[in-house]
Amino acid sequence: MAERFQAPRGTFDVLPADAALRERVEAASRELLGRAGYLRIETPAFEDTELFARGVGESTDIVRKEMFTFEDQGGRSITLRPEGTASIARAYLEHGMQKLPQPVKLWWHGPVFRHERPQAGRFRQFTQLDAEAIGSDSPLVDAELIILLDELLRGLEVPALELRLGSLGSPQARAEYRRELISYLRDQAAELAEDVRERIDENPLRAFDSKHEGTRAVMAEAPTMLDRLDAEDSEHFATVRRLLEQAGIKYRLDGTLVRGLDYYTRTVFEFHCGGLGAQSQVAGGGRYDGLVELLGGPATPGCGWAAGIERILLALEGEEPPPRPDVFVAAAEGERERALALATELRHAGLRAELDLAGRGMKGQMRHADRLGVANAVILDEGGAMQLRDMRSGEQREIDVANVVEELAAR
RNA sequence: GUGAGCGUAGCUCAGCUGGUAGAGCUCCUGGUUGUGGUCCAGGUGGUCGCCGGUUCGAAUCCGGUCGCUCACCCCA
The missing domain is CATH 3.30.930.10 (Bira Bifunctional Protein; Domain 2)
Structure with missing residues (x-):
């Protein structure tokens, strides 16, 4: 650690x-x-x-x-x-x-x-x-x-x-005012809070911010830059x-x-x-x-x-959740490479598409898709068949490879 | 630079007056050959900031150190 x-x-x-x-x-x-x-x-x-x-x-x-x-x-x-x-x-x-x-x-x-x-x-x-x-x-x-x-x-x-x-x-007016304020504070030093008194030369303006009662009384009468x-x-x-x-x-x-x-x-x-x-x-x-x-x-x-x-x-004060993907491509064991190709194609169509990159099983992939908050999942079965699943309703049907991109882009 | 509070798993924390680490969340796997959100089971993950001291024995006491946080100062 x-x-x-x-x-x-x-x-x-x-x-x-x-x-x-x-x-x-x-x-x-x-x-x-x-x-x-x-x-x-x-x-x-x-x-x-x-x-x-x-x-x-x-x-x-x-x-x-x-x-x-x-x-x-x-x-x-x-x-x-x-x-x-x-x-x-x-x-x-x-x-x-x-x-x-x-x-x-x-x-x-x-x-x-x-x-x-x-x-x-x-x-x-x-x-x-x-x-x-x-x-x-x-x-x-x-x-x-x-x-x-x-x-x-x-x-x-x-x-x-x-x-x-x-x-x-102007710088000159400012310098003159500063001198004036310092000498004013020195004259009234007895009434001022200790920390203010110590900083008269260092930062005289700060006396205006003091919460000390005596200091406030003094400062109420003090000249301000705006007067000068x-x-x-x-x-x-x-x-x-x-x-x-x-x-x-x-x-x-x-x-x-x-x-x-x-x-x-x-x-x-x-x-x-x-x-x-x-x-x-x-x-x-x-x-x-x-x-x-x-x-x-x-x-x-x-x-x-x-x-x-x-x-x-x-x-x-706040966080915004990261953007949700539109679709997750899940793949059976032999179909992982096809999943990447399909995801790429979907991205070309302007969709946010993700796929499993961690070797998860089907259950793990679906869980991951769910956590990403996607609305749709495409599931690549072994042998080339393809399912389109609506993650909210759970409805699922087989879909033609040629139509996936179009279908999803329309949603 | 000065002061105060804090420092246990990725996150939020528990661990009483010392006996050699826990929970929840997260993540992963499984719940009869690959489909999520609830539930159940299991798993990954910590030399308890670090060093030294006291003690038979310290996450738990003492000292130091580093770090974090807040405040002073000053600024965005």
Whole structure:
């Protein structure tokens, strides 16, 4: 037991029972994003470490302690992608997509890696669905992306959804606000909970989430980022809000949204699902107007989101039974090879056909057919005769070899 | 990285205050020469996570270790 291999910590197998639901999520996103003109892109699962260090930000938890980084045989530092946006921005630049009509709208889904301690809804390898629109600073872009994400989650019937919406403004405004908040907290330190006080410099925004009474009183009076937006950012945000309201999308205004990646500017948002455990965030994203430039390109606005497929699946909670075959071909001892040929023929006709591959006796084959849940069985008798059996009624009659395929296809 | 709970057959679990492993489900075979779903009988399958200690003897007690789960942190 102990010596048996196990999937590495924080990873999992997608078993057949899980596959159908997962495919439904993938199909829904492909369909929805396709209709909105988002085009599919695939980037490598690993990149130059520096891309993430620069793109995501040296000071973020992701870069500081969550990356799977290794040296390849040529001495290059390589990192399994901990998120997708930096790769998309890299591809945008590498392939000169500035020359395309803007914005360039892209989507992808695939594995993402973060070296974290696993827990409910948190894995070391998980799957993200990403949508990105690069090259326009119009608030229409922000709104379109949020509307699409909302439709996706709602269409999948993710329960107890909540959209939180905020704006971070420009990097400068954000930095100024942060300084202001830190000094405000320092002044009020005596009233704050101990854990909040200890993290004033580390993460002052977190004070807003505290359940501590004294802290809550202090925070009720604290300035929020939304109060400190400059005129342009403020107008941009107001337009995004108006567009969402026109689209009938409910949201909770949240001036304390942080996002753990440095590249976010202006609009930020998260979708949460109640009853998901501690990791309730199902999707999140925002605008990143400085990212492309940060990676060495021209000043280029961008906006996008990532949805966690596993968290969505967790919220949907369920398995779908594997598809049932239409027909099972059972064969007497000497007829096994004919069974394969017939099954192949039936498959050509578009039917799901199975046969015994384990050397079962007739009783075993019928039992197996029953468990597969087939509606019909074809039984090949010794000597060439053939029976067609209706597995529900138990009715059975001899049938002509020439007619089996037709007969079954018609059912 | 920190904390808490758990770790017995493929799955769900039982095994009281220590005496050298069980049930249900699943799977396979058979129930008078090859026909299913109910029922009956039988079978496959576990060095009780691992290492060490206490003991005449440990799945059962103690220590360590690994793993899983949940939470903190942070994020999808």
